Amino acid sequence: MPAGREVAIVGIGASKFDSVTSGISYKELMYEAAVHAYSDAGIDVRNDVGSFICCAEDFWEGNSISDEYMPDQIGAKLRPLFTVCGDGLLGLAHAYMHVLAGVSDLVVVESHSKLSDVTSKDLVEDLGFDPHFGRIPGVEPKYLAGLEMRRYLEESGNTHEDCASVVVKNKRNALRNPRAVYGDNLSNQDVLASEEIASPLTKREISSPADGSVVVVVASAAKARRLSGKNKPVWVSGISWFSDTPNVEEMDLGQALYASNSARKAYEMARIRKPLTQIDFAEIDDTYAYKELQHIEALGLAKRAGKFVSSGKADPDGQIPINVSGGSLGMGSFVEASALVRAYESALQLRGEAGKMQLHNPKRCVVQSWRGIPTQSGVTAVLSI
Amino acid sequence: MSEKVKFFPGREISSKAMESGEVLTKYYSADLNYSWSTGIAVTRFLQELKQGKIIGRKCNKCDRVLVPPRIFCEDCFRTTDEWVYVKDTGVVNTYSIAHVGTDASRLKEPMYIAVINVDGPTKGMGFLHYLGEIKSEHEIKVGMKVQAVWKPENERTGSILDIRYFKPI
Structure with a gap:
């Protein structure tokens, strides 16, 4: 078995993405994405799939044990299913392990956002902070992004511009x-010039909430060959995840160590020594604008990300296009599902189905996630065709 | 007291330790707010309840009528086909007599909670609801026939509680 060609994404599906989806329940969004993904993979979900993985956070759902409410709408009733309390790429990492461990040769990963249902978003974010020392009363939790941004710009030499x-x-x-x-x-x-939210962070540097669901079907190499559908398999050539300490005072706010560490491991798995020449494009976390710069550097795609982006090297026709899809700033933040949206857009590019956004014959990309404030956790994956 | 207590005595915490501040806890109360979209299927269902009717969705492949309705059939994994009204009568699948309230106090009058299989849809479909007009708990039986007792029309809000309870018939 060639390295990096053991586990593949063989089907992708997404619901409509929108800032508000009032007439549709989260279950109906999930069903829409699942129908597209199974049709894309050419599988009969009720008979072919041996494992289902959802990625959700109970507080965003507003339902404890939210995993119990996932099976029906993705075809997983009376099938093995569990929920990862983490982002969609972490779900992909579990699917990767399920395939290699022999749990199942066909695994479904789902993640969704119904942020328009959450009327106290800031409070949910605040609840993620350390209960003894981290919850500063009276301010909206995005101040932590302001703190991180200032430290990062100071250390890296990049500018607000x-x-x-x-x-x-x-x-x-x-x-x-x-x-x-x-x-x-x-x-x-x-x-x-947009409104200052937590200096130096301004309003337009913050991604806005969006609703949607993404479903990805993952298969072993043998199964991918047998499916022999219309799609080329998109190989998960490397995948890894890391967490820094939760203590704000001790975490490295200047560098995204979760990203650099997980990238090192994912690159090693995918046998990538020089990302700059071996990676064709990247879909990475840009929940806040400075995070994209920080992540570009952590992933080894540029030494000075600011110059890289401002000089056009990250544009669709640049050296390494970054977030050709629009990223979270352009598509919205889907919380736990943001990473799976990145993977979805990457798979379309690699399959040559990205429409007006299509890059010229890309072969390999890096997809990367961050769990948002106040975390220092994230996943990096290398996908190739 | 078990013999093991000698070896694993645990660690007692006295009320004095709590009151004096020797042992501390941090109190936090979250006031989270949500506004869940009921979605295509459940919205219609709730609107119909307001009219005093129970509606379901039929899957023409497995021939099941799903109540409460959903746009997908979870068995066949396909989109359901049509809206179907069902009766407001049914059968008690199982029941429990609840004696403890939400604040852990003993209830003066017990509450009768039941899974009702509604007549019309496929076996196993229906509601979790109250039983009412029960004279003695001994009269409740698994398999007992029941009927919905609706709130007056002007009190209905489009909620499962537009049905007050199910009564024996």
Whole structure:
């Protein structure tokens, strides 16, 4: 078995993505994504799939033991299913292990966001902070992103203007993505002049909430061959995850160590020694604009990410296109599902089905996630065709 | 007291330790707010309850009528086909007599909670609901026939509680 070609994504599906999906329940969103994914993979879910993995956080769902409410709408009634309390790529990592461990040769991963149902979003974010020392009363929790951004810019030498160019790029990219709802034509000045939320972070540097569900079907190499559907398998060539300490005072706010560590491992699995020449594009976390710069550097795609982005090297026609889909700034933040949205968009690119966004013959990409404030946890995966 | 207590005595915490501050806890109360979209299927169902009717969805492949309705059949994994009204009578599948309230106090009058299989849809479909007009708990039986007692029309809000309870018939 060639390295990096043991586990493949053989089907992808997504619901409609939107800022608000009031008329549709989260179960109906999941069903829509699942129907598309199973049809894409050409499988009979009730007979072919041996393991189902959902990725959700109970507080976002508003239901404890939320995993109990997942089976019916993805075809998993009376089948093995569990929920990962983490982002969608962590679910993909579990699917990867299930395939290699022989649990099943066909695994389904689902993640969704119904953020428009959560009317106290900031409070859910606040509940993630350390109960004894981390919850500062009276302020909205995004101050932690402000703290991290200042430390990162200070250490890296990147500028606020560089962060603005990330927003401009991703929102411009989103205009060509039919699934993106936050596309816009902005100037750096529009971004920098927007309302200050937690200095130096401004409003337009923060991704806005979006609803949607993504389902990914994962198979062993043998199963992928047998399916012989219309799609080329998208190989999960490497995948890894890391967490830093939860103590805000001790975590490395300057560098995204979860990303650099998980990238090192994922690259090793995929036999990537020089990401700059071996990676064709990247879909990475940009929940806040500075995070994209921090992640570009952690993933070894550029030494000075600010210059890299502001000089156009991360544009769709640049050296390594970053977030051609529009990223979270252009498509919205799907909390736990953001990472699976990135994987979905990457798979489309690798299969040559990205429409107006299609890059020229990409062979390999890096997909990376971050769990959001106040965490220092994330996953990096290498996908190839 | 078990013999093992000698070896594994545990660690007693006295009320004094709690009161004096020797042992501390941090109190936190979260006030989370949600506004769940009821979705395509359940929205229609709730609207119909307001009219005093129970509606389900039929899957033409397995021939089941699903109540409460959903847009997908979880057995066949396909989109359900049509809306079907069902009766407001049914059968007690199982029941429990609840004696403890939400604040852990003993209830003065016990509450009768039942799984009702509604007549019309496929076996096993229906509601978790109250039983009412029960004279003696001994009259409740698994398999007992029941009927919905609805709130007056002007009090209905589009909720499962537009049905007050199910009574024996």
